[in-house]
Amino acid sequence: MDDTPHPDDLLNVQTKAAGPAGNLPFTPEMLLSRPSGDVFALSQNAGMGWNPAQLNRREILILSTQGGIRQPDGTPIALGYHTGHWEVGLLMQAAAEEIASRGGLPFAGYVSDPCDGRTQGTTGMMDSLPYRNDAALVLRRLIRSLPNRRGVLGVATCDKGLPAMLMALAAFPDLATVIVPGGVTLPADGGEDAGKVQTLGARYAHGLITLKEAAEAGCRACATPGGGCQFLGTAATTQVVAEALGLSVPHAALAPSGQPIWKEMAQRSARSVLDLDSWGITTRDILTDEAIENAMTVHAAFGGSTNLLLHIPAIAHAARLRRPSVDDWARVNRATPRLVNVLPNGPDDYPTVLAFTAGGVPEVMLHLRRLGLLHEGCLTVTGKTLGENLDAWEHSERRVRLRALMWDRDGVDPDNVILPPDRARARGLTSTVCFPTGNVAPQGSVIKSTAIDASVVDADGVYRKVGPARVFTTERAAIEAIKGKGPQAVQAGDILVLICRGPMGAGMEEIYQITSALKYLPWGKQVAVITDARFSGVSTGACIGHVGPEALAGGPVGKLLDGDLIEIQVDRNHLVGSVNLVGRGETVWGAEEGERVLAARAPRLDLQADPALPDDTRLWAALQNASGGTWGGCVYDVDSITAFFGG
Secondary structure: OOOOOOHHHOOOOOOOOOOOOOOOOHHHHHHHHHHHHHHHHHHHHOOOOOHHHHOOOOEEEEEEEOOOEEEEOEEEEEEEOOOHHOHHHHHHHHHHHHHHHEEEEEEEEEEOOHHHHHHHHHHHHHHHHHHHHHHHHHHHHHHHHHOOOEEEEEEEOOHHEEEHHHHHHHHHOOOOEEHHHHEEEEEEEEEOOOOHHHHHHHHOOOEEEEEHHHOOOOOOOOOOOEOOOOOHHHHHHHHHHHHHOOOOOOOOOOOOOOOOOHHHHHHHHHHHHHHHHHOOOHHHOOOOOOHHHHHHHHHHHHOOOOOOOHHHHHHHHOOOOOOOOOHHHHHHHHHHOOEEOOOOOOOOOOOHHHHHHHHHHHHHHHHHHOOOOOOOEEOOOOOOOOHHHHHHHHHHHHHHHHHHHHHHOOOOOOOOOOHHHHHHHOOOOOEEEEOOOOOOOOOOOEEEHOOOOOHHHOOOOEEEEEEEEEEEEOHHHHHHHHHOOOOOOOOOOOOOOOOEEEEEEHHOOOHHHHHHHHHHHOOHHOOEEEOOOOOOOOOOEEEEEEEEEEHOOOOHHOOOOOOOOEEEEOOOOOEEEEEEEEEEOOEOOHHHHHHHHHHHHOOOOOOOOOOOOOOHHHHHHHHHHHOOOOOOOOOOOOOOOOOOOOO
C-alpha cells in the first residue's frame, strides 16, 4: 500500500495555528523581577504540549546517551552505534513518568556515544578516549543551559558515555545528581560472549573455526537488544564504580537491560533525585575523597578494567578532589582481595548478569566491610550512609530471593560468583592491578595481573618472561603478524611491542583485537604485549599498557628494536613488577646496562603520529598532556593548560 500523501493534501500547507489553550502561571514577581528567559521558557513548555497549569514544578533534567530510533515494540527504525544506548530511552521514560507523578517537571537531553567494539582496529578508535572529554563538556553545557534545573539524572551505560556522564555530574557540587546505569545484555544460550566473538578473524586465520561457525557465532553474540557487554569490561566496571561512589541507588549496576527490575531501578533513581533536592543533599555531600577510595577498593575487589585508572582520576578532577596517584592505586590493590568470578578473568567465565543476581555491588561491599576496607560513613544518593545501606541490604528480601533464584533456576552458587574472602583465596583469585616500572617504562605502566594465564605463572606467583622484541608502529601490522602474515610473524615466546599508539600517536587507542586474538590462539599465552596504548576491559594475558613516557614523548619504549631481549617480571601476590631491556640477540647485559644502552640510542626513525589522526584528537592530546597526561586521567586542567601555554 502506498502511504504517500495525495498532492492536494501534501501541498495544503497551514500558516497559522490556534496555539495551546489555558493561561501561563505568571506572578507579578515573575514579570517584574525574573529574567526574560524564565518567562519565555514557560511559553516554550506550553508550546511543547505540557499542561500550562502544571508548569510551576521542580525542573529535573534527565540526560542520556541514547542512540538509534525504535518503534514502541522495539523494532528498529534506525540503529544505534551499540546495544548499550539502544534501550536507555526506556529508563528515561520510566524515570520521567515517576518524576511527573511526584510533582516534578522532567526535561530530557541526549548526547549519544560511540562503540569501542565497532571501532576496534579502525581509525574510529582514534576518537574513542577523546570523545569522553568532549561528551563531558557538552553534557556540562546542557546542564548549565537549563538554568532552573533542581536535579539531574544521568542515564548511561558504556565505555565512554558513562565516564563522561560521571565527569559531568561531578562538576556540579551544588546540585542533586544521580547516575542511572544502563545495565547489561544477556549472553546467548550456547553462544559466544561479545568479547570472544571479536576474535573470529584471528581464529579463522589459524584454522580454529570454520566460516559457517564464525557466521553463526557472530549472529548470536548479543542475545538481547540492550545493555552493555556481558563481561566485566570498562562499561560494566564503570557501572560498578558509579554505585561504589554512592551516586547510584543500591543494587543498580549490571541489571539485565529491558527487564522489570531494570526499569524499577530508574524509578527508584527518580524518587532519589527528588528526595535529595528536598533534603538539600548535593553532589558535594556524596562525592568526597573517601568515596573515591571506596570506588577504587570496589574496583579492585571486582577485578575491574584498567581503563578506570583513566576515568576515576578524571571524575575526581571534575569534582575538584585529589586525583589518586599510582601509589594510591598500588596501596588499594595490595590491600583488597579480588572477590568476583566473572568474565573475562574469573575461572568459571560467569557473565556479569550473574554478579547482579548474586548481589552485585552491595554484596561485594558486605565482604569488604567485614574486612574493614570501606569508609562506611560516606553519604549516598539514598540520603543514608553507605553503612546504613549495607545494613538494609544484608537483611533485604531482594537479596534473599535473587540469590535463591540463582540456585533454583541457574544451578549456580551465588557464593561462587561473589566469593567470600576465604573461598576467593582457595580458588587462587589474586589482586587486580600492578604497575611495572623499569628502563622501558620509567614513568610506569599498567598490567592487569589477574588476567595472566595461571599456567605461565611460576609456583611462587611471579610471572617471569625473557623474549625477543617484535616491534610494530601500527596496529594493523601487529594483527597481521599475529595472523601469521609477513616477515615479522609473531611466534610463541615473542614480546610484541606496539608503539606510537599513545595519546600523541593515535589518541591512546584500545587494542583489544590484539589481546583477544592472543587469548584465543593456543600459543597466545606464550606471547607478552608492551604498548603505550590502552586495553579493553575484557583484555587478558601478559599485557603491559599505558607505558610512560609514550614513544612520541621521548619514552625509551620508542628506542626498542627487533631482536632486543626484554625481561618482564610481575609478582601477582605483592603487585610489584618490572619491564627492562636486558640484552640483544643471544647476548644478555642485564637491566642496568640496558638502561645505559637505551640512553645512548637515538629514537627509531619510523616514529610518527598516525597519518589518519584527526586534528580534534591532536588538540585533545596536547591539552591532556599539559594537564598531567594519562596518569592524571587525560583531563583538561584549565589552570595547568594556561600555565603551560604561558597564560
